[in-house]
Amino acid sequence: MTQTAAIDAAATSPEEHLDMLRTMIRIRRFEERVAALFKRGELPGFVHLYLGEEAVATGVCSALRPDDRITSTHRGHGHVIAKGAGVDRMMAELFGRVDGYCRGKGGSMHTVDFSLGIIGTNGIVGGGIPIGTGSAWGDKHLGRDNVTVVFFGDGASNQGVFFESMNLAQIWKLPVIFVCENNGYTEWTATEKLTAGRIADRGTPMGIPGEQVDGNDVLAVREVVERAVSRARSGDGPSLIEALTYRWHGHNEGEEAFAGDYRPEEEQQSWRTREPIKAYATRLIDGGLLDQEGWDRIDTEETDAVEAAVAFAKASPFPDPEEALDHLYAPIATGDAR
Amino acid sequence: MTHTQAPDKDTTEARPDVAPTERKTYFIKAMQEGLHAAMTEDDNVVVIGEDVDRSIIGATRGLIADFGEQRVRNTPISEATFVGACVGAAAVGLRPVVDLMVGSFFYVAMDQLADQAAKLRYMSGGQVELPIVYFTATGPSGSGAAQHSENPHPMLMNVAGLKIVMPSTPYDAKGLMLSAVRDPNPVVYFQDFVLGGTKGHVPEEPYAIPLGVADVKRQGTDVTVVAIGALVPRALKLAAQLEKDGVSVEVVDPRTLVPLDMDTILTSVSKTGRLVVCDNARLTCSAASEIVARVVESSFSVLKSAPQRVAWEDMPVPFSPPLEKRVLVSDDDIRSAVLRTMAD
Numbered sequence: 001m002t003q004t005a006a007i008d009a010a011a012t013s014p015e016e017h018l019d020m021l022r023t024m025i026r027i028r029r030f031e032e033r034v035a036a037l038f039k040r041g042e043l044p045g046f047v048h049l050y051l052g053e054e055a056v057a058t059g060v061c062s063a064l065r066p067d068d069r070i071t072s073t074h075r076g077h078g079h080v081i082a083k084g085a086g087v088d089r090m091m092a093e094l095f096g097r098v099d100g101y102c103r104g105k106g107g108s109m110h111t112v113d114f115s116l117g118i119i120g121t122n123g124i125v126g127g128g129i130p131i132g133t134g135s136a137w138g139d140k141h142l143g144r145d146n147v148t149v150v151f152f153g154d155g156a157s158n159q160g161v162f163f164e165s166m167n168l169a170q171i172w173k174l175p176v177i178f179v180c181e182n183n184g185y186t187e188w189t190a191t192e193k194l195t196a197g198r199i200a201d202r203g204t205p206m207g208i209p210g211e212q213v214d215g216n217d218v219l220a221v222r223e224v225v226e227r228a229v230s231r232a233r234s235g236d237g238p239s240l241i242e243a244l245t246y247r248w249h250g251h252n253e254g255e256e257a258f259a260g261d262y263r264p265e266e267e268q269q270s271w272r273t274r275e276p277i278k279a280y281a282t283r284l285i286d287g288g289l290l291d292q293e294g295w296d297r298i299d300t301e302e303t304d305a306v307e308a309a310v311a312f313a314k315a316s317p318f319p320d321p322e323e324a325l326d327h328l329y330a331p332i333a334t335g336d337a338r
Numbered sequence: 339m340t341h342t343q344a345p346d347k348d349t350t351e352a353r354p355d356v357a358p359t360e361r362k363t364y365f366i367k368a369m370q371e372g373l374h375a376a377m378t379e380d381d382n383v384v385v386i387g388e389d390v391d392r393s394i395i396g397a398t399r400g401l402i403a404d405f406g407e408q409r410v411r412n413t414p415i416s417e418a419t420f421v422g423a424c425v426g427a428a429a430v431g432l433r434p435v436v437d438l439m440v441g442s443f444f445y446v447a448m449d450q451l452a453d454q455a456a457k458l459r460y461m462s463g464g465q466v467e468l469p470i471v472y473f474t475a476t477g478p479s480g481s482g483a484a485q486h487s488e489n490p491h492p493m494l495m496n497v498a499g500l501k502i503v504m505p506s507t508p509y510d511a512k513g514l515m516l517s518a519v520r521d522p523n524p525v526v527y528f529q530d531f532v533l534g535g536t537k538g539h540v541p542e543e544p545y546a547i548p549l550g551v552a553d554v555k556r557q558g559t560d561v562t563v564v565a566i567g568a569l570v571p572r573a574l575k576l577a578a579q580l581e582k583d584g585v586s587v588e589v590v591d592p593r594t595l596v597p598l599d600m601d602t603i604l605t606s607v608s609k610t611g612r613l614v615v616c617d618n619a620r621l622t623c624s625a626a627s628e629i630v631a632r633v634v635e636s637s638f639s640v641l642k643s644a645p646q647r648v649a650w651e652d653m654p655v656p657f658s659p660p661l662e663k664r665v666l667v668s669d670d671d672i673r674s675a676v677l678r679t680m681a682d
Contacts, residue, residue, distance in 0.1 A: 130422025138427035164416035327464035
């Protein structure tokens, strides 16, 4: 749970390290920009931001192959970016524009690209847990060795489908990894007031290995997920990982209008000192993989990319209103008169 | 009719090209034959649910012998999870068929059915196909009491994103099952409990009946009776009796409620000028309410009398036989409704 371990160049190549750093910065800059856009009233709807949790999505997805799957949550921007989504089409989706991933039908909570192995993001807390269990079942049944990571939060760990899905995954030995991001708050209530015991232990009675990991340490996350991926691919079934992290922003942006003060200032400060990106960058610098110039270059490129994404989104038209009536049902293939 | 509910095929001939048969079999066996055909033609079709290996109701009985335990798989009693797991499995290439066993068990899984299965394709802007069949025995079976007598089709018609099938004959049960499994969308297939043991002509070879095509089960000239599920054979029986009283009743079976074949219903009402809709469900917001509303909106001028709805009292279904009878649709209710439309 400390961040003092030296960079192990054998386990992870320099390029991979810099890619991971870049992904974390990309998520950070994207979310900061979304927060500002929301504050200025430029976005329809509401957003739940991933600021402070970047190491979890990045560490997890860095341990996956491109054809592996994830299911994501209402706080899903980080997961989707880490799985390879472009910030331009994501931003366009947040603006409700036709060039968004879902042509404006999904928005912040449902931004998804199935071709990247994202089997849905979800506005229902816990809603993706059975779905990811099912994609793991489908892949296994079809003889593939893909694994599915189910992202969910501490709040979702109290949904019945979490326990049901762990049970199903274990009896069917499904290649699924349940990754709980425990960010300390279930909406506006401290998690420990609502959640009995350690979430990591909840699969233990079913024989599912569970591990707690420092969710602000991207390499620690990657390492624990690599073990779980290896188990899943070799047919040993599901794993449960609880990543301890902290949500810098509120449950949703704009909550100060109704939520009041519910998080002690010293608690927030203490987590800010455990900032995941700078900590990782420092390790890379210490390991000789990064210098200030390298950091500046990556940060500038990602900041510029997010600015370009905003311009892309604003230039994209709204969908034709009639599109609201499309995409409900898949058409039956013509000539399918078997 | 909105374009999202258009019939799946522009089929003027509802009957597929299958030779007439003398072979008779049970409704539940006809469903099983439809499933068997679907599993035979596509290896990716799998059947899951509680005790599907031995199949308490019967629609999956014997499938395990032909297709093995990986394709016919018992689940834990975790409706929300196995209903949702089918969404993920379908998204990666399986074609799951789920036996929910009892209609009201859908309520246990409503988030996964209504928020996930029904909406994932739409929310993603049409990125994914979700070929899933959720089938169940449903409706009153005789003192099943309130939690085993529900017919949830009206509320599922309101979800948007689910197709809904409710056959009334063994012939339709088989052909609609094959189409349901072939469909690239989530389909809810309701087997009215009391129809499971009814017998009818069913060809041995596989055949498909397109979703969204109603069937005129009996020709008539005075009153159109649209009947759904278990009320179709009862409407037919009453129609035969009413014929003797000089009332000619046309019986239309929608067969699928989503998509709903309003063209066939409107054609019939245009001919008769009178309408009764019988639904094996609570009255408020029933399929009967919807069908009557659509007819009145589009074809008010052809109506010679006020359309009538025949459905349950807006009550849970009670246990004791006389109480149950009081809540459900009686033959007298249907007959009286027909005569009311003739009296105006």
